[in-house]
Amino acid sequence: MRKTGRLKLLLGGGVLVLYALVACLAPLVTAHGPYAQDLRQALRGPGKDHWLGTDELGRDVFSRVIYGARISPAIAVAAVAFALVAGTAIGCISGYFQGGLLEWVINGFIDLMLSFPPILLAIAMMAVVGAGAVNLALAIGLVSVPAFGRLARGMTLVMVEKEFVEAARAVGQRPYKILVRHILPNIAAPLIVEASLRTGASVLMAAGLSFLGVGPPPPAPEWGSMLSSSRAYLAVAPYLSLAPGLAITLLVIGFNWVGEGVVESRRVPLS
Amino acid sequence: MLGAVVRRLARLLATLIGLTVIVFLLMNLVPGDPARLAAGMAASQEMVDKMREELRLDQPLAVRYMHFLANAVRGDLGRSWVSHQPIGREVFNRWAATLQLALFSTVLVCVFGLAMGVACAIRPGGWLAGGLRMLSTIGVSVASFWLGLVLILTLSVRLGWFPSIGKAGLSSFVLPALSVALYGVGVTARQTETALAEALLSNYIRTAWAKGLPQRAVIFKHALKNALIPVVTVLGLQFGYLMGSSVVVEVVFAWPGLGRWIAEAIAYRDLPVVQGGLIVLGATFVVLNFIVDLCYTWLDPRIRLH
Helix, strand or coil, X not given: CHHHHHHHHXXXXXXXXXXXXXXXXXXXXXXXXXXXXXXXXXXXXXXXXXXXXXXXXXXXXXXXXXXXXXXXXHHHHHHXXXXXXXXXXXXXXXXXXXXXXXXXXXXXXXXXXXXXXXXXHHHHHHHHHCCCHHHHHHHHHHHHHHHXXXXXXXXXXXXXXXXXXXXXXXHCCCHHHHHHHHHHHHHHHHHHHHHHHHHHHHHHHHHHHHHCCCCCCCCCCCHHHHHHHHHHHCCCCHHHHCHHHHHHHHHHHHHHHHHHHHHHHHCCCCC | CHHHHHXXXXXXXXXXXXXXXXXXHHHHHCCCCHHHHHHCCCCCHHHHHHHHHHCCCCCCHHHHHHHHHHHXXXXXXXXXXXXXXXXXXXXXXXXXXXXXXXXXXXHHHHHHHHHHHXXXXXXXCCHHHHHHHHHHHHHHHCCHHHHHHHHHHHHHHHCXXXXXXXXXXXXXXXXXXXXXXXXXXXXXXXXXXXXXXXXXXXXXHHHXXXXXXXXXXXXHHHHHHHHHHHHHHHHXXXXXXXXXXXXXXXXXXXXXXXXXXXXXXXXXXXXXXXXXXXXXXXXXXXXXXXXXXXXXXXXXXXXXCC
């Protein structure tokens, strides 16, 4: 179990590093730009000049997929970073200051948000704030806050009963210090694991919402919107639909393996 | 026992009301003048003013919410700003289409997810288990709308086995349901494997082995029954999740469902449809979770006897 865990962690981490490198070094890896149109070369299949073919405006698909690695992961990571910080803060506060109006309000809010299918809630928010990368990250982040909130709250409730917390309280330490110095380091690990898994799910959500048209507007090489435009050419240019989807899948596998790898490599083997 | 059910029902009601409040508030935060949007860009100032009266826009938000809620429970969800027709009936028809797809998908999730999970738990070290686990990982990592596109490409355009779009007959359910279900299959397979593997290690199973019971009886009659408790919860949640996340698949397959209608309405700024659709789908999700919660309590005797 631990061996496969470590393997997963290694492979997943490798995938993520690969994507990060590709995103940073995009100009070095691609011969054409993601926006360069050449209408005479439109809808050509994979070949020497264009490794993955060209789209309906003659743009190089390979370049667009590579440059897309700068968009979707960034949105997903930003969303989860926001959700991690906000959710942990809300959850810890709710778990520490028990039995009060604040806790009741926070819990009610978390439960209410969790009672919505996440993608619908995100769609509703996007309908209000409008399309775009930043709005998308914000919407996905907001939708992911309750999961972290619940997790942080559950663990804080357990930590609060521990003796070292009681001791800190007895010595007169301020609640803020207790939360940051004592509770937070002990609940960090499961939160990080959840963050990794959530980032994978956020990539899928970002791609899905871009597919629906509420993501970064064209001509941005976002994988989801590339898949959306590829629909019209499914019969004549099927390769347009394959590469962006594979890019998404591999990235999400990477995030999932990192999260699962951490869990599995720490588990004590059963005798 | 009855007190717990009543409390749960009260919570359900509160959640449903909270849901309508949130959706109503969100829709009223959308920029733009609702009266102008409802009357249409070509409408005269007179018509816009008339629409303003009809929508009661000069009245406070709370009053408008009350009117909306009173109408909604009677099935009147307002008129589309595009077609100017009442949307209640259409919402119901589309909701039914989404529900049917979700049901079909849930059946797939049950059959394949459980089968895969059991297979992995029975023979954990084998190559079958390894392959199935990889399949689960891929299942939860693949974008459902991309899978839909790939399935259309291979099984519909190339091979012609299934229709590409629309809802017409049983065969048109297959590709959309597969696209939607794969994620749930992955989740269920993992959940089943974990739960069953754990159950197989417990004392009462060891007793069954020691008693000399045949392998099939031990696994299916004893271990699986108890392992199914968390799995059923996951399955129930999957059904609700499927209803919401089928939006993108509905778009890919031009499925006449509620999710796709909402997505289109957002593009057209047809807010009553977005509002009504979100509330209906959200409410379905909430009620489904509530039922799953009740079933879970009923299924697990340890909880019941508390």
